[in-house]
Amino acid sequence: MNNxxxxxxxxxxxxxxxxxxxxxxxxxxxxxxxRRAASPQPICERWLPTFAWKFGVSFAGLVxxxxxxxxxxxxxxxxxxxxxxxxxxxxxxLPGHLRVLMADEHGLxxxxxxxx
Amino acid sequence: xxxxxAELVLQTQKGSPAAFEELVRQxxxxxxxxxxxxxxxLADAEDxxxxxxxxAYAQIGAFRGSAKxxxxxxRIAVNTCLNWKQSEARRFQLHANCAEEISVQHxxxxxxxxxxxxxxxxxxxxxxxxxxxxxxIVLTIYDGLNHAEAAQVLGCSETTVSWRVFSAxxxxxxxxxxxxxxx
Numbered sequence: 001m002n003n004x005x006x007x008x009x010x011x012x013x014x015x016x017x018x019x020x021x022x023x024x025x026x027x028x029x030x031x032x033x034x035r036r037a038a039s040p041q042p043i044c045e046r047w048l049p050t051f052a053w054k055f056g057v058s059f060a061g062l063v064x065x066x067x068x069x070x071x072x073x074x075x076x077x078x079x080x081x082x083x084x085x086x087x088x089x090x091x092x093x094l095p096g097h098l099r100v101l102m103a104d105e106h107g108l109x110x111x112x113x114x115x116x
Numbered sequence: 117x118x119x120x121x122a123e124l125v126l127q128t129q130k131g132s133p134a135a136f137e138e139l140v141r142q143x144x145x146x147x148x149x150x151x152x153x154x155x156x157x158l159a160d161a162e163d164x165x166x167x168x169x170x171x172a173y174a175q176i177g178a179f180r181g182s183a184k185x186x187x188x189x190x191r192i193a194v195n196t197c198l199n200w201k202q203s204e205a206r207r208f209q210l211h212a213n214c215a216e217e218i219s220v221q222h223x224x225x226x227x228x229x230x231x232x233x234x235x236x237x238x239x240x241x242x243x244x245x246x247x248x249x250x251x252x253i254v255l256t257i258y259d260g261l262n263h264a265e266a267a268q269v270l271g272c273s274e275t276t277v278s279w280r281v282f283s284a285x286x287x288x289x290x291x292x293x294x295x296x297x298x299x
Contacts, residue, residue, distance in 0.1 A: 009234075011257065013235045027141045028137065031136070
């Protein structure tokens with residue numbers, strides 16, 4: 001079989017024909033598909049991803065916030081526990097007068113009231 | 117680009133859906149023909165033709181008219197067909213569907229049963245080709261594009277097209293001769 005025989009054989013196979021109304025309606029069908037693709041999705045399909053994103057972002061914000069804000073508290077707690085003996089002495093020496101205990105980078109501070 | 121196409125493309129780019137509908141009307145048979153030769157299934161050919169026009173509409177803003185509109189559309193259609201995935205089971209089913217569709221066409225007595233069988237063999241042989249070789253055959257033999265035009269559509273070099281056509285012809289000759297397809 002040479003090339004022209006093969007070409008003739010390939011071309012001899014006709015395309016299956018479609019009814020005339022198919023060709024008439026096909027462009028409108030494409031247009032309908034385009035309109036459908038362009039129209040906004042129904043709310044029920046949109047809320048879930050939006051909710052998931054908002055929930056995710058809020059949760060991440062909460063975790064970051066807790067991590068950031070828990071650091072000073074931890075530092076104060078550690079400072080107080082490290083000076084537990086000193087705090088106990090002060091509480092014994094000034095029963096009912098110690099009002100506030102506070103720790104910062106300069107050390108431990110406390111507020112003593114004049115009256116119980 | 118043909119003047120009529122150019123005007124319709126321009127109107128579509130300006131947002132006229134009616135102009136695009138007219139472009140679809142003018143090129144629908146060409147695209148259906150290509151998608152049918154590539155898939156061997158009327159239903160898949162219809163889906164792929166629709167997909168081609170939907171993609172064309174989405175991309176028409178980027179069409180600058182450096183190539184013919186039909187060449188540009190062919191390229192979209194071929195890429196759509198090449199991306200069309202078919203499992204082995206589906207491929208097997210398609211061979212059966214294709215044979216059925218062709219035989220239904222010729223049941224009206226226009227062709228003899230020998231012709232129908234030969235047509236089935238040809239279509240099955242085409243579907244057995246790797247997709248890129250099939251695309252090269254469809255564009256050059258069925259649609260009459262020269263190798264340079266086919267290369268533009270397929271996004272490869274002329275040498276690659278020539279090789280694909282050569283390789284596909286060799287396989288088709290072997291399969292169709294072996295099947296006793298010569299009439």
